[in-house]
Amino acid sequence: MSTPPVKLFRINTGSCNGCDVEFVATAFVDKFQISSMNVELVENVEESNLLVITGPLTSKSESFLKKYISKLKKPYAVVGVGTCSISCGIFRDSYSINGPIDKFIDVNVNVAGCPPRPESIAEGIAKGIKVLELKSEGEETPQKIEQILIGFEAPKKFRGRMSLNETICTACRTCETVCPSTAIKITKTQNGFIHNIWHNSCCYCGNCAFFCPTGAIYSTNNFDTVKLQNEKFSDLNTGIINLSTCSSCGESYMPPSSGLLGKAYIHNNLKKLNKSICSKCRKEENFKRMYA
Amino acid sequence: MSKQITIGPFHPELEESVYFKLEADENRVVTKVNVINGFIHRGMESLVTKKNFMQNLILTERVCSLCSNNHPFTYVLAAEKIAGVQIPLRAEALRVVADEVKRTASDLFNLSMLTHLAHEHDLMKDTLNTRELMQDLKESIWGNRMDMSVNQLTGVKYDLNDETVKTILDTATKVEERVLKLREDYNNSTSFKDKTVGVGVLPHKDALEIGVTGPVARGSGINNDVRVKAPYSLYAIRPELQPKVTLFEEGDVFARAMARFGDILEALRILKDVVSNLPDGKTYLEKRPHIPAGEAVVRTEAPRGELIYYLKTDGSQKPVRMRWKVPTFTNWEALKVMILGDKVDNVTMILNSIDPCISCTER
Ligand code: SF4
Ligand code: SF4
Ligand code: SF4
Numbered sequence: 341m342s343t344p345p346v347k348l349f350r351i352n353t354g355s356c357n358g359c360d361v362e363f364v365a366t367a368f369v370d371k372f373q374i375s376s377m378n379v380e381l382v383e384n385v386e387e388s389n390l391l392v393i394t395g396p397l398t399s400k401s402e403s404f405l406k407k408y409i410s411k412l413k414k415p416y417a418v419v420g421v422g423t424c425s426i427s428c429g430i431f432r433d434s435y436s437i438n439g440p441i442d443k444f445i446d447v448n449v450n451v452a453g454c455p456p457r458p459e460s461i462a463e464g465i466a467k468g469i470k471v472l473e474l475k476s477e478g479e480e481t482p483q484k485i486e487q488i489l490i491g492f493e494a495p496k497k498f499r500g501r502m503s504l505n506e507t508i509c510t511a512c513r514t515c516e517t518v519c520p521s522t523a524i525k526i527t528k529t530q531n532g533f534i535h536n537i538w539h540n541s542c543c544y545c546g547n548c549a550f551f552c553p554t555g556a557i558y559s560t561n562n563f564d565t566v567k568l569q570n571e572k573f574s575d576l577n578t579g580i581i582n583l584s585t586c587s588s589c590g591e592s593y594m595p596p597s598s599g600l601l602g603k604a605y606i607h608n609n610l611k612k613l614n615k616s617i618c619s620k621c622r623k624e625e626n627f628k629r630m631y632a
Numbered sequence: 633m634s635k636q637i638t639i640g641p642f643h644p645e646l647e648e649s650v651y652f653k654l655e656a657d658e659n660r661v662v663t664k665v666n667v668i669n670g671f672i673h674r675g676m677e678s679l680v681t682k683k684n685f686m687q688n689l690i691l692t693e694r695v696c697s698l699c700s701n702n703h704p705f706t707y708v709l710a711a712e713k714i715a716g717v718q719i720p721l722r723a724e725a726l727r728v729v730a731d732e733v734k735r736t737a738s739d740l741f742n743l744s745m746l747t748h749l750a751h752e753h754d755l756m757k758d759t760l761n762t763r764e765l766m767q768d769l770k771e772s773i774w775g776n777r778m779d780m781s782v783n784q785l786t787g788v789k790y791d792l793n794d795e796t797v798k799t800i801l802d803t804a805t806k807v808e809e810r811v812l813k814l815r816e817d818y819n820n821s822t823s824f825k826d827k828t829v830g831v832g833v834l835p836h837k838d839a840l841e842i843g844v845t846g847p848v849a850r851g852s853g854i855n856n857d858v859r860v861k862a863p864y865s866l867y868a869i870r871p872e873l874q875p876k877v878t879l880f881e882e883g884d885v886f887a888r889a890m891a892r893f894g895d896i897l898e899a900l901r902i903l904k905d906v907v908s909n910l911p912d913g914k915t916y917l918e919k920r921p922h923i924p925a926g927e928a929v930v931r932t933e934a935p936r937g938e939l940i941y942y943l944k945t946d947g948s949q950k951p952v953r954m955r956w957k958v959p960t961f962t963n964w965e966a967l968k969v970m971i972l973g974d975k976v977d978n979v980t981m982i983l984n985s986i987d988p989c990i991s992c993t994e995r
Contacts, residue, residue: 349642351642351649352642352646352649352671353649354649354671354672354673354674354991355648355672355991356674356695356696356700356991357648357697357698357989357991358694358697358698358700358778358779359697361697361698361741361778362777362778364741364748364760365760365764365767368744368748368756368757368760369760369761369764371764383643385642398670398671398672398674399673400670400673401641401649401671404641404642404649404671408642430690430691430694431674431679431694433682434674434675434679435675435678436673436674437674437675454694454776454779455776457771457777494771495768495772495775496772497771497772497773497774497775498771498772498775499776499781517684517686518684518686518687519687520683520687520688520689520690520691521690543694543779544776545690545693545781546775546781547687547689550781550784550789559775
């Protein structure tokens with residue numbers, strides 16, 4: 341006896357259509373492996389047991405989403421596709437956004453990306469099916485599901501999960517300023533700074549990397565952004581930026597980047613500068629050099 | 633006896649959420665059209681005034697992911713107009729490269745959806761697989777399949793080298809061959825033509841009255857391509873790049889599809905020409921401009937037609953006002969003419985034939 345297919349229904353709660361377009365590609369292009377999964381796209385939400393939801397949930401969509409949810413029959417699994425669906429992403433601060441969707445429905449799997457690659461959407465659906473199977477057998481949703489689909493690769497230039505080289509970051513906050521979806525938060529601590537990137541709010545635009553004066557923040561081509569709901573807030577990249585100790589006066593200070601020094605001392609050979617002194621001592625040294 | 637029929641707001645045949653309340657007679661012919669909008673309203677006009685000029689490079693991209701290059705492109709043109717900066721020639725060329733790549737992919741997606749809704753499975757697969765070539769190209773050079781993150785104030789964020797130019801040329805040649813073949817297949821498929829010829833007709837006169845733009849206008853015999861009528865960027869510097877648009881008189885779903893084929897082939901020609909003749913020089917100006925107080929209006933040709941940006945600044949880091957007139961705004965009105973008197977079962981296909989971008993329109 342063959343198992344009945346999983347019945348998938350997609351709800352767009354106000355997406356920029358990127359995620360929906362890529363969902364279509366995922367569903368109909370063979371290389372994304374959906375055809376091997378025994379899923380069927382259905383016309384009525386009543387028949388479905390796998391919901392794919394995109395978008396940040398606009399106020400107008402809210403009542404309709406609730407109505408559609410009330411028609412679902414248990415057990416069902418929910419996959420949120422796109423950064424918007426997880427955290428409202430780039431639209432979070434708007435008056436007309438009532439999401440994220442997990443305020444109204446128990447989401448099981450989140451697929452971050454803006455839009456995510458079809459490979460990631462397919463993985464999200466595969467994980468959703470896994471959760472559904474477990475639910476049908478009366479089991480709890482696990483804390484983690486290992487990667488299901490294999491054989492996918494991303495091109496070198498793909499803008500995936502952001503990463504930070506904490507040794508060259510100077511906590512200048514440029515990245516925080518240019519990030520359109522407030523995914524970066526830099527906090528001052530006693531010994532320096534903590535630099536956090538929240539992957540579930542990031543829209544993978546690369547703005548931070550482009551404008552960063554030191555090249556400390558960069559995109560990797562890692563597209564492992566399909567996570568279970570319990571990992572929603574812990575999927576961070578945390579960098580610890582320590583202050584240095586001034587070799588002259590012993591005070592703690594944040595060293596400037598060589599890029600910045602290069603701009604300040606255009607006529608000097610940077611190699612000759614003593615780089616490990618604080619700004620106060622540098623002022624003094626400069627004064628002596630020029631007038632002593 | 634008239635019957636009430638509702639479609640949406642969430643429906644597998646609707647890419648974006650919209651709610652149709654139709655009335656139809658006993659032959660399922662539509663007698664009244666009522667459309668309820670607002671599902672994709674994200675308050676973008678307010679949001680852009682809360683973000684700085686750098687953040688808006690990306691936020692404007694998320695107005696709509698299908699014309700996600702045209703939005704930031706038009707936005708930076710407006711900001712540069714206010715700041716009075718002239719960008720390097722190479723940057724102009726690179727902007728147009730990205731734009732024509734997006735146009736090709738966007739039009740191919742629309743055709744895939746059309747054949748999907750017409751239940752022409754093989755044509756749909758072929759079209760979608762052809763689009764995949766463009767998607768792979770975008771991902772390998774710009775890092776994402778939809779949002780290319782190309783534009784910045786005073787230029788672009790990326791550059792091309794011999795290797796990437798070759799990748800683009802190879803892909804464009806391959807896509808061109810397949811598009812020519814696809815156009816032939818569409819023309820030779822009697823079942824596809826049966827479903828689309830004479831369906832959703834927008835007569836020339838109505839098209840003029842409503843002021844439709846883009847492929848919808850070209851399908852009804854009107855040429856108002858902004859790249860030709862009011863050239864900007866490289867289209868103004870090198871007039872020979874301007875597209876030789878293909879016009880059709882029939883004004884039906886089929887004609888609009890064919891107009892898109894014309895657009896794709898011209899986009900590929902422009903693309904190949906520009907990457908083969910890339911000017912030397914910088915990709916952006918080192919000095920970032922201060923955007924003074926001012927106002928600007930700029931228009932460009934998006935894959936769906938004319939896109940207008942209004943930008944007002946006050947010398948601070950954020951816009952005071954930004955407003956759009958998007959192609960779908962005018963094309964949407966034409967739907968009422970197209971759907972009325974047609975079959976209920978054709979509604980989603982007719983909707984698709986204007987290549988609606990609801991996320992642009994409701995933003
Ligand atoms: S996650 Fe990004 S691509 Fe997807 S709907 Fe939101 S803004 Fe669009
Ligand atoms: S990552 Fe770059 S931009 Fe961000 S704080 Fe560090 S140095 Fe500055
Ligand atoms: S890529 Fe960088 S700038 Fe863009 S959303 Fe992510 S953290 Fe922010």
